[in-house]
Amino acid sequence: MMVGILYGVGVGPGDPDLITVKGMRILQQVPVVAFPAGTGGKPGIAQQIVTPWLRSGQVELSLKFPFVQDEAVLQHAWQVAAKTVWDVLRQGQDVAFVSEGDVSFYSTFTYLAQTVQCLDPAVEVKPIPGVASPMAAAAALGLPLTVRSQRLTILPALYTVADLETAIAHADVIVLMKVSSVYEQVWSVLANHGLLEHSYVVERATQPHQVIYADLRDRPSLQLPYFSLLVVQIAGREKVENIEKNL
Template sequence: MAKFGRLIGVSLGPGDPDLITIKAYKALKSEAIWSYPIRKKGAESFALQIALNAGFQLPKTNIPLIFPMTHDPEKLASYWHKAAEAVLVPLSAGLDVVFLVEGDASTYSTFGHLVRTVLEKEPRIKTETIAGVSSFNAAAAISGEMLVEVEETMAIVPAGYGVKLLEKLMVDFDTLVLLKVKPLLDDIIEFAEKYDMVSQCRFIEKAGTNEEIVVKDIRTLKGKTVNYLSLIIIHNPHKPRVEIMRGCQKK
């Protein structure tokens, strides 16, 4: 019976190399083949850069995998197919392959697409996910804000779902984490102004990197272009935390 290698999603955190876990560090130090995502041929890989900033050197044998910035399902399927075929070569030879992921490999990551496509082609491949620090956890720590406390609730959504969804979510949740806010930034700012929530918002771009930006007054960003790796944390002003804490003290 053929012996296959493992496909391992290695979470590297949002950018600060000090947030790489010991388990991820061990996987990078192993004999596994490195694979990593890029947006187009010849482009830099943010995930790879995190590993390089941690002092690792890119192994001579490595596999850059192209995952373009598009929502076209047919085009994406084609690239996922090519990526799966590329990693299946060493996997079928019994070699482990690590796939480098910024943030956490189980949270809005291309690793999930890669795993599904690989298993469709070869169901006998074993997969593993190494958990990591998500961007919103790092962003909250950087901004000095608690994401949730006591019995508070939280929703984490890509901002692309639109402002109408945000209006519904604010009815039920104490904290909203809006990911990938670049395309709808002005709409989100107007939403925050409309519901008097500007003071409860924190904008964080490229958390944990040397280019990290934290903005407390998101109105200053109106009309500006921000990085794709940006998010906004909103605390619901209609559910003030001081009341929650007082309620706990009365018990």
């Protein structure tokens, strides 16, 4: 029997209508759809996104991926998830693993696919790209993420102020993901550089409870959910400074 294909389908940041046509086609043709398990007994975001589009009779696999930094815990979770998926693939059934955003952009799918192929190098993996959260946030703000030769830096998680200082020194636009736990620290750095007026926070981009904060000068202590990111337009600050110099 032929081994099934493992698809990774990026389903976008939250709005079910942002799934690509190709992603939708794959999603509806496979017999098995897998996704990261939610927390607290609730469905995860990827599952919520695809639920309106699933066919009756499709098998749904909920895979647990803990939100921790412990490498041993993560490795164990990937092994368990990969074995669960492999048990389906070896029966000749295709599996679509759906992931919030894009499957190649800081995605759990990368680890799942690599671990499955360690179990069986013959497994064919087919990634289907999706809309990533920085692009969704820029659309929500009604702003271009970058223009012309602007340099973009994306930090997936900020662990030291030095990372942000380096980005400010070299980039024209910065996107800080997973900013909720370090927001006050980030706010102070941006204040020191005069960047708060050109900074924006987007909570849950494209989702029903999306919230946008523009001009952060009077918002030093926002309480943000996990799925929040911050966009800094350094080029915007420089444009203002150049205008002031010419006055």
